[in-house]
Amino acid sequence: MDQHGSFIARLLDTGLRGFAAETAVRQRQCLQEQGFDLPPGVLDSLIADTEARVLVLGESLATARPALFLEHLEWGRSSYLARGVSEQGLALNLLCLRDVLLRNLPPDAHSAVQSLLDAAGRSFELPPRPIGDCLETDSPQGRRVQEALLAILEARREDALRLLLAPLDEGVSVLEVETGILGPLQTAVGALWQRGELHVHEEHYATRIVEEALVLLRSRMVRGPGLGKSVLLCSVAGNLHDVGACIVADHFEAGGWRPLRLGANVPGEDLGRAVFDFHADLLAVSVTLSSQVRRTAALLSDVRAFCDGEAPPILVGGPPFNLVPDLWRVVGADGFAESAPGAVREGKRLLGLSA
Numbered sequence: 001m002d003q004h005g006s007f008i009a010r011l012l013d014t015g016l017r018g019f020a021a022e023t024a025v026r027q028r029q030c031l032q033e034q035g036f037d038l039p040p041g042v043l044d045s046l047i048a049d050t051e052a053r054v055l056v057l058g059e060s061l062a063t064a065r066p067a068l069f070l071e072h073l074e075w076g077r078s079s080y081l082a083r084g085v086s087e088q089g090l091a092l093n094l095l096c097l098r099d100v101l102l103r104n105l106p107p108d109a110h111s112a113v114q115s116l117l118d119a120a121g122r123s124f125e126l127p128p129r130p131i132g133d134c135l136e137t138d139s140p141q142g143r144r145v146q147e148a149l150l151a152i153l154e155a156r157r158e159d160a161l162r163l164l165l166a167p168l169d170e171g172v173s174v175l176e177v178e179t180g181i182l183g184p185l186q187t188a189v190g191a192l193w194q195r196g197e198l199h200v201h202e203e204h205y206a207t208r209i210v211e212e213a214l215v216l217l218r219s220r221m222v223r224g225p226g227l228g229k230s231v232l233l234c235s236v237a238g239n240l241h242d243v244g245a246c247i248v249a250d251h252f253e254a255g256g257w258r259p260l261r262l263g264a265n266v267p268g269e270d271l272g273r274a275v276f277d278f279h280a281d282l283l284a285v286s287v288t289l290s291s292q293v294r295r296t297a298a299l300l301s302d303v304r305a306f307c308d309g310e311a312p313p314i315l316v317g318g319p320p321f322n323l324v325p326d327l328w329r330v331v332g333a334d335g336f337a338e339s340a341p342g343a344v345r346e347g348k349r350l351l352g353l354s355a
Helices: 003-014 016-033 042-063 066-082 088-104 107-125 140-153 157-170 174-194 200-218 243-254 268-278 290-307 319-323 340-351
Strands: 230-236 258-266 282-286 314-317
Touching (some): 003 042, 016 042, 066 088, 066 290, 066 319, 088 107, 157 174, 230 243, 230 268, 243 282, 243 340, 282 290, 282 340, 290 314, 314 340
16 A cells, blocks of 8 residues: 555545535535536535545555546546436536645645546546447347346346246356356446436346345356365455355355355454454455455455464455456455456465366
8 A cells, every 4th residue: 555645545534524515515606606506405415426536536545546536437427428417517526626625635645636636637538438238139148138137127036037047958057157147237237227227226126136046046056076175255344245256156166165155244353253263265355346445455454463474365356456457466465356267266376276
């Protein structure tokens, strides 16, 4: 972690709510000066969005990786574009945030904050990245994803599960169904939500169907010869997304590992004890959001401190690490994987096992 950037990030954490509220109020004042105003009830939403932006700004400064914040901003621009909302509101929010932070932070923090926010502002000179069509229909698997998603959105649970499990009777393996159908289905659901085409309740329902399908698939999984090795899998505290970690666990199990699943949102103080009590040979941590990077670094540090020099190798994975290739080193992990099969390969490498 960058020492000076981490100091600034802690300042941002301390004043998070105040910085976000002051930014939102300043943005509203700017709009009123131009003859506009925020619709009723939007101010609270704007404060929450700004809080998320400040959190990721802190992560980017603490890790000295501008890509974290710039990608977060690009995600917001793409979402605005897909929802038919002018991105000028987002650009104004950045300008107001810049003014608020430079007015409230100590002078020695100004250069780093200003540099990153100015780079973010320059990104508006380029067109936003379109989300595009997230449902591929040119292959049997793509059409299956589309049909299953339609069944889910029409609350036809039995039909959705039948469609998701049918490839097993066509000779497709459990792992291929998970990575080739369930994974793309979750990706499509996320993209449709980003585009404003799904509501939160629909996303939650779709995830529950995928989780149910995973349980049914697991009962039909062919497991390889036991390696005599265990892997403890969890999602960092605050990470409520666990489907990806479940798929990774199934790939380990099919490869002969003994997976120990702790699930989503695992408190840091408990993970070291779990590693110790379960005698885990490998720890795999899933991270979904860029706002969870420092939390991940603290988690790994706590595990190693609890294990007093006897912690197993630690593997991390998730979107932030795919975005910034060396971020796994920054948080103190021993390795990183972009995919479920890659996690198994990297786990073997870390333990010195043959591929």
